[in-house]
Amino acid sequence: MDKYVLIPLLPLTAFVINIIFGKWIIKEKAHWIAILAVLGSFAIAVSAFLEVLSGKVINYDVYNWIVSGNFKVTVGFLIDQLTAIMLIVVTSVSLLVHIYSVGYMHGDGGYYRFFAYLSLFTFSMLMLVMGNNLLQLYFGWEAVGLCSYFLIGFWYEKKSAADAGKKAFIVNRFGDFGFGIGVIMIFLMLGSLHYTEIFGKIGTLQGQAINILGYNVDLITLIALLLFCGAVGKSAQIPLHVWLPDAMEGPTPVSALIHAATMVTAGVFMVARFNPIFNLSETAMNVVALTGAITSLFAATIALVQNDIKRIVAYSTVSQLGYMFLACGVGAYGAGIFHLYTHAYFKALLFLGAGSVMHAMAGELDIQKMGGLKKYMPVTYWTFLIASLSIAGIPGLAGFFSKDEILWLAYNHGTVGKIVWAMGTAVAALTAFYSFRIIFLAFHGTFRGTHEQEHHLHESPKAMTMPLMILAVGAVAAGWVGIPAALGGSNAIAHFFEPVLGHPHVTAAHEEEYMVMGISIAAAIGGIFVSWIFYSLKPEIPKNLAVKFKSIYTTLWNKYYVDELYDFIIVRPVKWTATNILVAVTDGKIIEGIVNGVPAAIRNFGERLRKLQTGYLQHYALSMALGVFVILTLVLIAKGR
Amino acid sequence: MVPLEWYIGLSAVIFIIGVAGFMIRKNIIIMLMSIELMLNAVNISLVAFSHYLQDLRGQVMVFFIITVAAAEAAIGLAILVSLFKNKAAVHTDEIIEMKG
Amino acid sequence: MLPKLFFGYFAIVMIALSLAVITRRNPVHSVLWMLVLFFHIAGLYLFLNAEFLAAVQIILYAGAILVLFLFVIMMFNLKEELTAERFIGEWPIGVALGISILMLMFFSMSKITTGPPGQYTIEAIKAETHTKAIGKVLYTEYLFPFEIASLILLIAIVGAIVLAKKRG
Numbered sequence: 001m002d003k004y005v006l007i008p009l010l011p012l013t014a015f016v017i018n019i020i021f022g023k024w025i026i027k028e029k030a031h032w033i034a035i036l037a038v039l040g041s042f043a044i045a046v047s048a049f050l051e052v053l054s055g056k057v058i059n060y061d062v063y064n065w066i067v068s069g070n071f072k073v074t075v076g077f078l079i080d081q082l083t084a085i086m087l088i089v090v091t092s093v094s095l096l097v098h099i100y101s102v103g104y105m106h107g108d109g110g111y112y113r114f115f116a117y118l119s120l121f122t123f124s125m126l127m128l129v130m131g132n133n134l135l136q137l138y139f140g141w142e143a144v145g146l147c148s149y150f151l152i153g154f155w156y157e158k159k160s161a162a163d164a165g166k167k168a169f170i171v172n173r174f175g176d177f178g179f180g181i182g183v184i185m186i187f188l189m190l191g192s193l194h195y196t197e198i199f200g201k202i203g204t205l206q207g208q209a210i211n212i213l214g215y216n217v218d219l220i221t222l223i224a225l226l227l228f229c230g231a232v233g234k235s236a237q238i239p240l241h242v243w244l245p246d247a248m249e250g251p252t253p254v255s256a257l258i259h260a261a262t263m264v265t266a267g268v269f270m271v272a273r274f275n276p277i278f279n280l281s282e283t284a285m286n287v288v289a290l291t292g293a294i295t296s297l298f299a300a301t302i303a304l305v306q307n308d309i310k311r312i313v314a315y316s317t318v319s320q321l322g323y324m325f326l327a328c329g330v331g332a333y334g335a336g337i338f339h340l341y342t343h344a345y346f347k348a349l350l351f352l353g354a355g356s357v358m359h360a361m362a363g364e365l366d367i368q369k370m371g372g373l374k375k376y377m378p379v380t381y382w383t384f385l386i387a388s389l390s391i392a393g394i395p396g397l398a399g400f401f402s403k404d405e406i407l408w409l410a411y412n413h414g415t416v417g418k419i420v421w422a423m424g425t426a427v428a429a430l431t432a433f434y435s436f437r438i439i440f441l442a443f444h445g446t447f448r449g450t451h452e453q454e455h456h457l458h459e460s461p462k463a464m465t466m467p468l469m470i471l472a473v474g475a476v477a478a479g480w481v482g483i484p485a486a487l488g489g490s491n492a493i494a495h496f497f498e499p500v501l502g503h504p505h506v507t508a509a510h511e512e513e514y515m516v517m518g519i520s521i522a523a524a525i526g527g528i529f530v531s532w533i534f535y536s537l538k539p540e541i542p543k544n545l546a547v548k549f550k551s552i553y554t555t556l557w558n559k560y561y562v563d564e565l566y567d568f569i570i571v572r573p574v575k576w577t578a579t580n581i582l583v584a585v586t587d588g589k590i591i592e593g594i595v596n597g598v599p600a601a602i603r604n605f606g607e608r609l610r611k612l613q614t615g616y617l618q619h620y621a622l623s624m625a626l627g628v629f630v631i632l633t634l635v636l637i638a639k640g641r
Numbered sequence: 642m643v644p645l646e647w648y649i650g651l652s653a654v655i656f657i658i659g660v661a662g663f664m665i666r667k668n669i670i671i672m673l674m675s676i677e678l679m680l681n682a683v684n685i686s687l688v689a690f691s692h693y694l695q696d697l698r699g700q701v702m703v704f705f706i707i708t709v710a711a712a713e714a715a716i717g718l719a720i721l722v723s724l725f726k727n728k729a730a731v732h733t734d735e736i737i738e739m740k741g
Numbered sequence: 742m743l744p745k746l747f748f749g750y751f752a753i754v755m756i757a758l759s760l761a762v763i764t765r766r767n768p769v770h771s772v773l774w775m776l777v778l779f780f781h782i783a784g785l786y787l788f789l790n791a792e793f794l795a796a797v798q799i800i801l802y803a804g805a806i807l808v809l810f811l812f813v814i815m816m817f818n819l820k821e822e823l824t825a826e827r828f829i830g831e832w833p834i835g836v837a838l839g840i841s842i843l844m845l846m847f848f849s850m851s852k853i854t855t856g857p858p859g860q861y862t863i864e865a866i867k868a869e870t871h872t873k874a875i876g877k878v879l880y881t882e883y884l885f886p887f888e889i890a891s892l893i894l895l896i897a898i899v900g901a902i903v904l905a906k907k908r909g
Contacts, residue, residue: 642744643748645853645855647748647752648789649850651755653847653850654756655755655756655759657842657846658759658763661836664832664839665829665832666827666828668768668822670768670771670810670817671762671771673810674762674763675763677775677806678759678762681782684782684794685785688785688794690855691789692790693855693858694859695859695863696861698878698882701875701883703791704879707797707798707801708894710806711805714806714810715897715901716897716904718809718813719902719903721813722816722904722905723904723905731822732825
């Protein structure tokens, strides 16, 4: 037993303690156990990170989980550069969210339950990133999904929250179905689920094809795309993005931790982890890149017109996740994970800031009803501003370096790369615009809510502002490990990832890089400027535009009608089948026929059989003696022969 | 010298008398006594085997059977006492709760 | 000839006593016949050079178990017993089954083959005395079953008290 086991084990212990004793004994002190556990995990994760930094890769098995013939799965940990950075992200954001929740969830009836689920989530996420085999990843994958379900539906008395939880869970089924098949395919083809063995043998599958419905499909492409299916569901990419905005029904700390910083990035992590597979299939890579770019643009346009502060941030998350996939798709896994890491800080900060605003506004989410919050809650304002500048890609802040790295590497990746680069740059402008739309509408100008709300406005308690300030530091400084060579840095993080994720070889001159950088900075500043004009200087412009381009506006407002489309092509047919075929025929006739018929027959038989049971001791003795007689006779006949 | 078969035959007869007693009597006390009869019948054959095979293990077995018989009689009679206290019944036709 | 005559007497008396045990209307009579039967069994054990078992048979069976039976019988209403029906309605079936099984037993008796004789000849036992010989086997080869037997007795004691004590 060594210390790495403790990283996931501590939160698990906290979960067990809180879920068992929380209701009666621990109650309002539940956060102590959870926070201490995460703090412990964080400390060990940091020490593991330092070991990895010095060049060590930890890979060992703890326990034989399943051994059946040649199928062997262990519980084991692999801590390499990729896992190490994920450990830091997960434990640090989780720790800050735990602390923030002390203030945010204060007085909630399910206080202990909330912290128990948070601990369980942290455990699952750590298992996901630390596993050294696919099944453990899959376990973590499903477990974080389950925790996400618990936490989205945390206020299950509210129908919309319960529905959102179900939606998240069911939509994820679609992706996980593909992922599950991918895992099985890998086992069937390679006979193992351990990363080292998979990556060692994957090359042998090159060029093999499998016949599906008359088409020859390249085996590696198929496996890669099946795995990507899971990532699409978990990381809310098109077409399975619909669950994430609805997931905002959950408590805000949950949105920050699960639906921004950690769980939704599991898809990116998985694609990066399986880069040896994806690298072998150009088709799969292009699919990943284009899915990412399209999702990114798509979500960013929706975010332009939404009024719900959390939903804007949620669409922004979808958009940024698209960015990460875009990076993976052009082979820049290191840049993708770098963006994942910086994004975790500024996006968690945005969510926690939004939570702080909600806290002050007594649950109000509509930014049209806010305004002028700057003077009431300065800490929230400044930290939110830092996060917005960071996500917009203003030079010097974390978001700039990771975003720029992605765009630059995309730009250098052939035709597909140029296309996704153009889309990515457009998204950068849109991102800057909608991020500052929140700033101008919610924090500047005059207050537009009710008097009661205005009277109530206050800065959030210390437990909430402190994590905001720490995250703000992260949102500024997290990117400084990846300053590109063109700006005089050493891009340390890219070199750090290189052993695991590789690094695309770029020969282009620095001048070109300055050009790309300049365009993205111009896009960001342009977005902010337009936002300032629209929402601060001349607030009538957006209203006029909305009237003028009514069809576009309503399409965006209704999120491209994707939910309605799914309702029409999936939900309704399924419901129809459920009521008219499954309930009426299968359930009503066949199953009930069997379910009622079999007991009736047994009952009938039993009615006859019970007559044998006279309750009269001697009758039993007599039948026993008869049995002895018969058996003895049979034995004697058999022996006599 | 008496042949071994004679002992076995005697043992078999007493055993069957025990079996018959158990099967046809209504009184539970007599049924318990029938069980004792059966156990003793087995003991006779075991001692006879032990004697003829010049092996003491048969007698050790008898020793254990007597132990178990004592335990069984004690428990059986205790059940009988509590049954009698609860239902005032000693005949099997008075105890037919198991009737289906 | 004499041993055979001796055995014949024992066999006939024992069968008769057994039949008496299961047929007497009065349970007290049954117990008394059984007492006589147990003395005969003890005699047969002596005849088979098993002195220790003969003593145990009398002390334990006759002295303890049968007295237990007598105690229990004293609790019941004997008057009612004397008028009640002795046998179940289907008693001929029981008897027929018993006789059938007995026939099978006799039929298979001719097939009995004995294994090779062991080391405890009558002389060896006499030299060592019977109780000592059986004790040696009991406390060495059968030590573990012996301990289990003591546990069974303990359980029987506890169980009997629990079952028979007054509730509440």
